[in-house]
Amino acid sequence: MGPSTRGKTPSAAAPSPTFAPESAPAAASGGSASRAPTAAPGGKARHHAARRVTDSRRAFGLVAGACVLFVVATLAAMAIYPGGSVANPQGSGYSFFNNFFSDLGQTRTLSGAPNLACMALFATALIVVALGLGLFFVALARLYSRRTAVCWARVAAFFGIVTGVCFLGVAATPWNLYLAAHNEFVHWAFRSFLGAAVASIAAILSETGFPRRFASVFGGFALILLAYVLLLALGPKPNTPDGARIQAVGQKIIVYSSILAVLAQAIGLRAWLGRSRAGLQDQLGARIKPA
Numbered sequence: 001m002g003p004s005t006r007g008k009t010p011s012a013a014a015p016s017p018t019f020a021p022e023s024a025p026a027a028a029s030g031g032s033a034s035r036a037p038t039a040a041p042g043g044k045a046r047h048h049a050a051r052r053v054t055d056s057r058r059a060f061g062l063v064a065g066a067c068v069l070f071v072v073a074t075l076a077a078m079a080i081y082p083g084g085s086v087a088n089p090q091g092s093g094y095s096f097f098n099n100f101f102s103d104l105g106q107t108r109t110l111s112g113a114p115n116l117a118c119m120a121l122f123a124t125a126l127i128v129v130a131l132g133l134g135l136f137f138v139a140l141a142r143l144y145s146r147r148t149a150v151c152w153a154r155v156a157a158f159f160g161i162v163t164g165v166c167f168l169g170v171a172a173t174p175w176n177l178y179l180a181a182h183n184e185f186v187h188w189a190f191r192s193f194l195g196a197a198v199a200s201i202a203a204i205l206s207e208t209g210f211p212r213r214f215a216s217v218f219g220g221f222a223l224i225l226l227a228y229v230l231l232l233a234l235g236p237k238p239n240t241p242d243g244a245r246i247q248a249v250g251q252k253i254i255v256y257s258s259i260l261a262v263l264a265q266a267i268g269l270r271a272w273l274g275r276s277r278a279g280l281q282d283q284l285g286a287r288i289k290p291a
Helices: 042-080 103-106 116-141 147-170 179-206 211-232 239-273 277-287
Strands: none
Touching: 042 103, 042 116, 042 239, 103 116, 103 147, 103 239, 103 277, 116 147, 116 179, 116 239, 179 211, 211 239
């Protein structure tokens, strides 16, 4: 395989951490009443913003757990894999250099051995990480206040959800039974993942006060994803021993790099929300119009 996941729209005004109290109109004395500066966010708006921050923080914790579970489940699947690869159908065990991730999800290995236990672990890993990716990008999209950032974040969330759906498709189409569909899901999973990463960079850079280190991580990750998308499209075909080896090793590098990048972002975002909760609630609250 390549395994590859509301509230009202804030206004475009720049975030402002300090709010002036609302003042009463000046007494009429032959002149017009003067209006006060923008008021501090009301109780409902601030409560809604606080809920956004709390929910996103919890979501990032769940995403981190999903990433860890993916690594554990796939390593366990490799440990019990009966054996067999394109290069060596009668081989025993899982080979880092010759076996693909998708070999773990076959109903039977190339040697003819049943593979149901390994397949169950593989499918579980993919389902969990697919849900985690969708949750990650949706939770991240709820933390922006500027209109441009919100638009980019919604694009990222869309691509993140498409990525998750494609990973579910990879799990549901063992390549020994549905090769063409399986390969389509793999290719589109990484293409959409790249789209989610690039849109997330644009969202972070458009948002005042959002730490730029998160954009840097997405940037490095996007370069790795781009290299793998090009490898899938232009690299050697996996129907030769050398081509299979290059594709299998490249695949493992990108899959685990992807999971570790999301894990690092989820942990970092959760920690940042814990430190910046009050200021972020004020910033989001100022942009939310209570119903």
